[in-house]
Amino acid sequence: MHRRSALLRLLVAMAILFLGVGERAATGGSNDTVWRRRIIIDPGHGGHHKGGIGRINGREVYEKDVTIRVGERLEKLLLADPRFEVRLTRRKDVYVGLRERTQIATEQSGDLFVSLHCNAVPSSSRGSKAKGFEIWTWNSSGSVSAAGKALAKIENEEPGPTRSPNNILNRMMFDALESHALESKRVASAVRASMDTHPYFRANDRGLDSARFTVLEVYDMPSILIELGFMTHPQEVKMLFDPEWQNRYAQLIYQGIVRYYQTTDSNFPTNPSTGRLLSRAH
Numbered sequence: 001m002h003r004r005s006a007l008l009r010l011l012v013a014m015a016i017l018f019l020g021v022g023e024r025a026a027t028g029g030s031n032d033t034v035w036r037r038r039i040i041i042d043p044g045h046g047g048h049h050k051g052g053i054g055r056i057n058g059r060e061v062y063e064k065d066v067t068i069r070v071g072e073r074l075e076k077l078l079l080a081d082p083r084f085e086v087r088l089t090r091r092k093d094v095y096v097g098l099r100e101r102t103q104i105a106t107e108q109s110g111d112l113f114v115s116l117h118c119n120a121v122p123s124s125s126r127g128s129k130a131k132g133f134e135i136w137t138w139n140s141s142g143s144v145s146a147a148g149k150a151l152a153k154i155e156n157e158e159p160g161p162t163r164s165p166n167n168i169l170n171r172m173m174f175d176a177l178e179s180h181a182l183e184s185k186r187v188a189s190a191v192r193a194s195m196d197t198h199p200y201f202r203a204n205d206r207g208l209d210s211a212r213f214t215v216l217e218v219y220d221m222p223s224i225l226i227e228l229g230f231m232t233h234p235q236e237v238k239m240l241f242d243p244e245w246q247n248r249y250a251q252l253i254y255q256g257i258v259r260y261y262q263t264t265d266s267n268f269p270t271n272p273s274t275g276r277l278l279s280r281a282h
């Protein structure tokens, strides 16, 4: 890690721990003034890093193309709602490192980090009928399930140096992450509940889990990772590439984000047109 970014991270972690700015969220001075919530959308993979590989009519298709399409649709829906602002970690088919993504989220002062991915079963079990969506949050002790361990291995394509909690800087970072763990679970539950309003997703809900995903190591906001569906399932891969289904994924995630704020944040306007909504200065 560069010396400068280590220092920056230390300062951020200190601010969160000692000044309580992690609860930055909502108030903007008077009761009828609220800040727009800034959502960081993170379309997984990109560039030479294709992510999971599927096949449609014999042609190879890649996870990186689903995540950007759904990310763009989610951005559109959020921007149509004056209660939100949006930043994306990538807009093009380019590679962005996992740590770079978390850095973008911090530098952009996000309120919530949403990473979009698709699942795939290992090539050794190609015949698998695995399908459905999953939502993940970060947990310091690594994954609690075998499936989670395998998935974290796939998604952590660049694990980097292992962070030991014994080091003072790392300890502070872990504490900052753990301070957001509960909030991240609330976001995950709200998005899951929204997905479950659709019969297909209700029937193919693989639940919530937690693992040590590098991309979820965002120190100053709650973060979730959504595995939209399986690239390796013959029907589901078609849905993942179908614009109508991409809209549906985005719509349900958007409604889940709204649901999260409405159930946990009393300053969040129930109606997009009520109250004054301000953009933050940067």
Ligand SMILES: [Zn+2]
Pocket (backbone or CB within 6 Å): 044, 045, 051, 052, 063, 116, 117, 118, 155
């Ligand atoms: Zn992925």
